[in-house]
Amino acid sequence: MQHLLQLWSYEFVFQGGRMDALMLSRVQFAVTCMFHFIFVPLTLGISVMIAWMETRYVMTGDEMWLRMTKFWGKLFLINFALGVVTGITMEFQFGMNWAEYSRYVGDIFGAPLAIEATVAFFLESVFIGLWIFGWNKVSKKVHALSIWLVAIATNLSGLVILLANGWMQHPVGYVLRNNRAEMVDFMAVLTNPYGLIKFGHQLLSGYAVAAFFVMGISAWHLLRKNETDFFKRSFRMAAIFGLFATLMVAFFGDLHSVEIAKTQPAKFAAMESIWETKKGVGMNLLLLPSEASESNIIEKFQIPNLVSLLAFHDSNAEIQGLKSIPKDERPPVLPVFASFRIMVGLGSYLVLASLLAVFFSYKGSIESQRLFLKLLVFSIPLPYIANQLGWIVAEVGRQPWIVYGVLKTSDAVSRNISGLQVAVSLFGFTVLYGVLGVIDIYLLFKYARKGPENDVSELIHVQGRA
Amino acid sequence: MELSTFQIIWFILWGFLWGTYFMLDGFVLGTGFMSGFLARNDTERRVLINTVGPVWDGNEVWLVTAGGATFAAFPTTYALMFSNLYSALLLLLFALIVRGVSFEFRGKIDGTPWTGGWDKAITISSFLPAFLFGVAFGNLFMGIPMRNDFTAITFAYEGGLLSLLNPYGLLTGVLFVMLFAVHGSLYAAVKTTGELSERAAAMANKLWLPLLVVTTAFMAYTYPATKLYDNYLNHPALMVIPFIAVASLLMLKASASSGKLHRAFTFSCLTVAFVFFTGIGGLFPNLIPSTLDVASNLTIYNSSSSLYTLRIMTVVILIFVPIIIAYKIWIYRIFRARVTSEDVLNNPEAY
Numbered sequence A: 001m002q003h004l005l006q007l008w009s010y011e012f013v014f015q016g017g018r019m020d021a022l023m024l025s026r027v028q029f030a031v032t033c034m035f036h037f038i039f040v041p042l043t044l045g046i047s048v049m050i051a052w053m054e055t056r057y058v059m060t061g062d063e064m065w066l067r068m069t070k071f072w073g074k075l076f077l078i079n080f081a082l083g084v085v086t087g088i089t090m091e092f093q094f095g096m097n098w099a100e101y102s103r104y105v106g107d108i109f110g111a112p113l114a115i116e117a118t119v120a121f122f123l124e125s126v127f128i129g130l131w132i133f134g135w136n137k138v139s140k141k142v143h144a145l146s147i148w149l150v151a152i153a154t155n156l157s158g159l160v161i162l163l164a165n166g167w168m169q170h171p172v173g174y175v176l177r178n179n180r181a182e183m184v185d186f187m188a189v190l191t192n193p194y195g196l197i198k199f200g201h202q203l204l205s206g207y208a209v210a211a212f213f214v215m216g217i218s219a220w221h222l223l224r225k226n227e228t229d230f231f232k233r234s235f236r237m238a239a240i241f242g243l244f245a246t247l248m249v250a251f252f253g254d255l256h257s258v259e260i261a262k263t264q265p266a267k268f269a270a271m272e273s274i275w276e277t278k279k280g281v282g283m284n285l286l287l288l289p290s291e292a293s294e295s296n297i298i299e300k301f302q303i304p305n306l307v308s309l310l311a312f313h314d315s316n317a318e319i320q321g322l323k324s325i326p327k328d329e330r331p332p333v334l335p336v337f338a339s340f341r342i343m344v345g346l347g348s349y350l351v352l353a354s355l356l357a358v359f360f361s362y363k364g365s366i367e368s369q370r371l372f373l374k375l376l377v378f379s380i381p382l383p384y385i386a387n388q389l390g391w392i393v394a395e396v397g398r399q400p401w402i403v404y405g406v407l408k409t410s411d412a413v414s415r416n417i418s419g420l421q422v423a424v425s426l427f428g429f430t431v432l433y434g435v436l437g438v439i440d441i442y443l444l445f446k447y448a449r450k451g452p453e454n455d456v457s458e459l460i461h462v463q464g465r466a
Numbered sequence B: 001m002e003l004s005t006f007q008i009i010w011f012i013l014w015g016f017l018w019g020t021y022f023m024l025d026g027f028v029l030g031t032g033f034m035s036g037f038l039a040r041n042d043t044e045r046r047v048l049i050n051t052v053g054p055v056w057d058g059n060e061v062w063l064v065t066a067g068g069a070t071f072a073a074f075p076t077t078y079a080l081m082f083s084n085l086y087s088a089l090l091l092l093l094f095a096l097i098v099r100g101v102s103f104e105f106r107g108k109i110d111g112t113p114w115t116g117g118w119d120k121a122i123t124i125s126s127f128l129p130a131f132l133f134g135v136a137f138g139n140l141f142m143g144i145p146m147r148n149d150f151t152a153i154t155f156a157y158e159g160g161l162l163s164l165l166n167p168y169g170l171l172t173g174v175l176f177v178m179l180f181a182v183h184g185s186l187y188a189a190v191k192t193t194g195e196l197s198e199r200a201a202a203m204a205n206k207l208w209l210p211l212l213v214v215t216t217a218f219m220a221y222t223y224p225a226t227k228l229y230d231n232y233l234n235h236p237a238l239m240v241i242p243f244i245a246v247a248s249l250l251m252l253k254a255s256a257s258s259g260k261l262h263r264a265f266t267f268s269c270l271t272v273a274f275v276f277f278t279g280i281g282g283l284f285p286n287l288i289p290s291t292l293d294v295a296s297n298l299t300i301y302n303s304s305s306s307l308y309t310l311r312i313m314t315v316v317i318l319i320f321v322p323i324i325i326a327y328k329i330w331i332y333r334i335f336r337a338r339v340t341s342e343d344v345l346n347n348p349e350a351y
Helices: A002-060 A062-098 A099-133 A142-167 A186-190 A195-223 A228-263 A265-272 A308-312 A333-363 A370-380 A383-396 A419-450 A457-465 B003-038 B044-051 B056-073 B076-082 B086-106 B112-142 B167-191 B193-224 B229-234 B236-256 B262-282 B307-334 B341-346
Strands: A173-179 A180-183 A283-290 A294-302 A402-403 B146-149 B154-159 B286-288
Touching: A002 A062, A002 A195, A002 A228, A002 A265, A002 A383, A002 B044, A002 B307, A062 A099, A062 A228, A062 A419, A062 B056, A062 B076, A099 A142, A099 A180, A099 A186, A099 A402, A099 B056, A099 B076, A099 B086, A099 B146, A099 B307, A142 A186, A142 A195, A142 A402, A180 B229, A180 B307, A186 A402, A195 A228, A195 A333, A195 A370, A195 A419, A195 B086, A195 B193, A195 B286, A228 A265, A228 A308, A228 A333, A283 A308, A283 B112, A333 A370, A333 A383, A370 A383, A419 B086, A457 B154, A457 B307, B003 B056, B003 B112, B003 B154, B003 B167, B003 B193, B003 B307, B044 B086, B044 B112, B044 B167, B044 B193, B056 B076, B056 B086, B076 B086, B076 B154, B086 B112, B112 B167, B112 B262, B167 B193, B167 B236, B193 B236, B193 B262, B229 B236, B229 B262, B229 B307, B236 B262
Parallel strands: none
Antiparallel strands: A173 A180, A283 A294, B146 B154
């Protein structure tokens, strides 16, 4: 039996199994990463919002803030659980599926992962335990401090991970030596502008997800006239947070595209679907690229010089076209272009929606804007989608490289795994994640609809004692 | 300091991080898969889950750190360890994922089918990691069939899908399960009250003899199956590690029998850590030996990061690990009280 299985796995390895392992590993990384990333952005933003709510409670003693902390905290925890457990997959997967990558760049890429665990994960996971179970064990202030530590730690872990990803996008501070990339300048890795700007863009996108999550659920309750004061206050806070976040996302997005134009011309050309190298490139509002003909089939409604202006803040700047890049070093154009366009479109909508939300909140008439509230309920998924699309631009746009200009994705996959093994694991992940995702989203719906608990007097009583 | 000094420092840190993980998650896993045998009703189940509730996540991070440290300090070992053991690690991952969410999900919907289902999930997803980690490290102690050429940069794994399931690997799997079963039962005994606590203490006492038998078998079988004892024969001072392991195992029983459960738990922490350290001490300077030829061994010298990276990582670890240990001790002190049925029934935040 064992021999049979061995023979079977060998057959896969030798008969084109490598190709399968590569393709399947890429799909698996995309599936597990994107699934993990359903839960991460909300955590980044809502942890900060809850920390603020609890701080307000400690400062003012107003029970409403405590009830807000508890209600939004419950949803935060349901979301948080899946984020944590699916994160371990990411760390294991580099070694399991991308062993060549891990060996080749581990000297420089392993460090941020280990630092993330020691500096951020411990803080986050230890103090989340205190926050969940510590209501009657520590003072109000220490309890509020624990959620701040969780929020800071999740944000910090985002920073470290984006510096790691920033290094894959724009490698700095290394030399190629001893058949691998070795780190020679740690500070350069920590201050890589690519990673820092990307962090700003991503962190604020996470805040936008949280803002629209809170606004959407508040809107749902306001439409039903449940707990109007509670949800008006939640809504107003989220609206301000959302306006700040969406504007900052756009600001960092602008910086980010400038950085991409400078460091990753192929990705930039794919994002804007530019084939010919030209000066003063305009932006076509309607555009459809065709990779077969190396041109755009549709180009309509041009705003002159806009792409040059956005890319280099100079309306006459030269943009490198895709044709000047060898075919085997171009990313797939259509998915990168389309993801980028839709992301920017969604982002613009979110800025507008936050503006309106803040406006109505301050006018005090939000509960009577029924159409707008309905729109916000259905807007909950939009920032999530924008986040995922942003990562498609980032990761698909980097292809065929896994480390830009240094290592190709096809050279990075493990050589000692078979297509069969990865097919089985991909199937397993899909089923397991599918089931857990459905349960988690069901629970989020259930507790979001249920609304806040009324009685927090017991809690205040115990806390007062501590 | 030169490169080899840092490689040795990182070997020690590597062993320390994995050992700490097994010591801390060991009782969470043990309480998890023993909960079906210890608890008699739903409330008792919940009490057990809530004893690990505040700490399981923080304990699991030791695994993430151990993995990350392997990556950062010994990237070649990280790459080959994780890809060669692909299928076993996959199963392990699935189990750890289910284990984590089951704590959070179990109490969110009332009704026996739901909670009963998650109880089964907790049992299986706690048992599997214990067993699989044992099998994995048994194989690492023994060596795996890999042919590595560090100058040509070619690495081949000649094991099949089931080659990890050899007698020594399986025995180490059983050893881990027994260690965690006793460890988890003792944790349950010191963290609960009344009958549940007594039942858990009795369980630990009852399982001690089988544990002793398995440990003895493991120590005996290690001699023909592995080269772990070479280091101990060449450097007798190292014998202090297995000595602490054996002494702790005996003291554990002495303490548990006389009802000193906290002391017994302390000794079970030491037992888990030092049984593991015994294996690690025998490996040095290998991280993963090859069963095919000595030149293919993954050692701290042929698989480490550069001096520059090791230096930075040493500074990071030496600053942050003491801080982590300090706040973890503080948290354990905050949650030092035993968990009672009233706690669980009255606290809406409880799992």
